[in-house]
Every structure is written in C-alpha cells, then in structure tokens.
Amino acid sequence: MNSSNNLQGKVAFVQGGSRGIGAAIVKRLAREGAAVAFTYVSSEAQSQLLVDEVITMGGRVIAIKADSTEPEAIRRAIRETKAHFGGLDIVVNNAGTLIWDSIENLTLEDWERTVNTNVRSVFVASQEAALHMNDGGRIINIGSTNAERIPFVGGAIYGMSKSALVGLAKGLARDLGPRAITVNNIQPGPVDTDMNPDNGDSSEPVKAMGALGRYGKAEEIASFVAFIAGPEAGYITGASLMIDGGFSA
Template sequence: MSIETGLSGKVAFIQGGSRGIGAAIAKRLAAEGAAVAITYVSAADKAQAVVSAIEGAGGRAIALKADSADAGVLTAAIRTAVEKLGRLDILVNNAGVLAVAPLDQFSLGDFDRTLAVNVRSVFVASQEAARHMNDGGRIINIGSTNADRMPFSGGAPYAMSKSALVGLTRGLARDLGPRGITVNNVQPGPVDTEMNPDSGDFAEMLKGMMALGRYGKANEIAGFVAYLASAEAGYVTGASLSIDGGFSA
C-alpha cells in the first residue's frame, strides 16, 4: 500500500486545523488519500489556504467555522462534515489553548476556557464522532508532554488539562474497543509553530531540556498521527505516546 493511498476512501475531521500542527496533520492525511474537514475559530484565510493546498494537490477538503468551546457548534460541525463528505473514519482532537499566569493572577475565565477547549471538546467531539464513525475508526487526541513535565511556573491549568487527556484516552479506548475503534493520545514536546516559534522567548531554555536539543517540526507530529490513523496501528489503543525530542527523558 503506497503512502499516497494509505487512507484512500477515508474521511477525517480535525479540530483546529487551520495552522501549525493541525494544518500539517490535515495536509498529511489528505496526502495519504483521506478527505478532510478542518475547523477554525477566526483565521478563515489560513483555513482556506489549507483547503486550497489540499485541493491543489488533488485532494478533497472543507473548512468549518467552529469554536471548540461551544459544544453545540462543535457537534453541528461534525454532522455537517459527515453530510458533506459522506462518512467519518478519523477524528483528530487538535484544538487547544494555552494561558500562562502567576497562580494568584490566573483568572477563572482562563481556567474555564482551558478546560472547555482542551478537555471538554475532546469528550464532546469523541462522543458525537462515535455516533457516526464506522467500526475500525480512529480517534487521536493531541495532548502535550507537559502532562508529564511542567518545567516553568504559571502553567498548572494547562498541565492539568493535558494530564486529563491521559485518563480520558484510556477510558474512551475501553468504551470503543468492542467496535475496533482505537483511541490514542499524542504528546508533542515543543514544536516550531507560529504560536511557539523555535526563536521565541523561552526557546533556548526549552531546547536545553531536550535530548535532541531542538524543537520538533509540525510535519514530524503529522507523520506520527498518520501512522496512528493507519491500518498498521490497529493494535495500538489507550496509549499516550510522547514525541518530544527527549524532553521527558
């Protein structure tokens, strides 16, 4: 089976696919033959650029505006994707937010949104996707190595939200295992994206914590996700898998 057709005939829904890791995942899954639906909140131009890139390469993609913090909007987006693309085989829960502040200044608003996007949306999307997904489907959550190691202050709610995905992934794997649907959690370390560039304020400090001494690339995360979405990964489920350059080594 060639890399171009490994996911031929499959349909993937990607929460947060307009930029960074999400955009790289969308393009990779499309390159392997999947039709792709991505969501975005405000960056309509960037979402359309992803769609155009996929279509320009001969693939099929749609972009849907949906705030992952809004359960009704998110479930409606999944239903729309199924209606437009005909089915659902792969769900990638990539939407995420990061708020950092000293403990005594961290607002409850930021705390609640962190949970709404980073945790609740994963449950909501997985629940709705399972209603439409064919047996043998794939759910892939994008967590963070910060679930295991939080090396700076001010990020406790973020670390908590990503730790929650570890347990949620295990539970969902049990719930959906009888249908042959696998559920896994990918935990990237620092990745060079617009939101966290390898030349940013904390970059050198973070590089010093990694065995490889460099940031990851979005395409490297996308390749890992593509494997978990493939038939070859059919025996991998309930796992939290780090791809972090040795950050947690």
C-alpha cells in the same frame, strides 16, 4: 499528489486545523488519501489558503467554522463532515488554548476557558464521533508533554488539562474497543510554529531541556498522527504517546 494511499477512502475530521500542527495534520492526512474536514474559529483567510493548497495537491477538503468552546458547534461540524463526505473514520482533536501564569494570577475564567477548550471539546467531539463513526475508526487527541512535565512556573492549569486527556483516552478506549475504534493521545514536546517559534525569547533554554536539543517540526507530529490513523496501528489504543525529542526523558 505524492501519497502512500494508506488512508484512501477514509474520511477525517480535524478539530482545530487551520494553522500550525493542525494544518500539517490536514495536509498529511490528505496526502495519505483521506478526505478531510477541519475547523477554524477566526482565521477564515488562512483556512481558505489551506483548502486551496490541499486541492492543488489533488486532495479533498472542506473548512468549517466552529468554535471549540461551543459544544453544539462541534457536534454540527462533525455531522456536516459526515453529510458532505458520506462517512467518518478518523477524528483528530487538536484545538487547544495555552494560558500560562502563576496560581496567584490565574482567574476562574482562565480555568474555565482552558478546561472547555482543551478537555470538554475533546469529550464532545469524541462523543459525537462515536454516534457517526464507522467501526474500526480512529480517535486521536493532541495532548502535550506538559501532562508529564511542567518545566517552568505557571503551567498548573495547562498541564492539568493535558493530563485529563491521558485518562480520557484510556476510558474511551474501553468504551469503543468492542467496535475496534482505537483512541490514543499524542503528546508533543516543543514544536516550531508561528505561535511558538524555535527562535523565540525562551527557545534556547527550552531546547537545552530536550535530549535532541531542538524543537520538533509540525510535519513530524503529523507523520505520527498519520501512522496512528493508519491500518498498521490497529492494536494501539488507550495509549499516551510521547513525541518530544527527549524533553520528558
């Protein structure tokens, strides 16, 4: 397995890792030497394919079924990760939902699902991780450039939920700094995934909004996450870091 081994001996937990950006993060952390556990909700077959791919690469990985809207499921998954691999060093909170509609059409149920998935799940995972994580660990939340910029009608509750992660990272960084645990928020711009393809109906106007004129790749986000998880990023904490091709410039 081609690896820099920057994360050799580390144990990582990825909440929401079966597809898209999450799957790219799982593979990259494994290539860097980490043992990885990731969660999925319904895509069991896809998760098994990812497990098989990482094992074929020479990595160590397990998939755990856990709904990110259920706090106890998140806590159980983190405890299972530590029990299986013997420790916990890195937590990546990638689970999320996108409900995009005008304020006149949104329901309270839309608001609750957005907040529960995009904010509460991050808080719960971070809280549980703090109980089990080794000193010097990393908590990395996957936010969005929409915390800073809402380019179209309908992004109110999604942008709100991603903005919440900015403040959460700052507060958790203060709480966990004495243990040398860093907490950071990665804010991707448009990324080419099966759920948001770069040849989709709205892709051309979206590309035109970015300085680079293209969608990002899931592997580019994963590479940045691996750096923040690694030993050279130990002085970065409480930060919200854009990786958006100039979408917010």
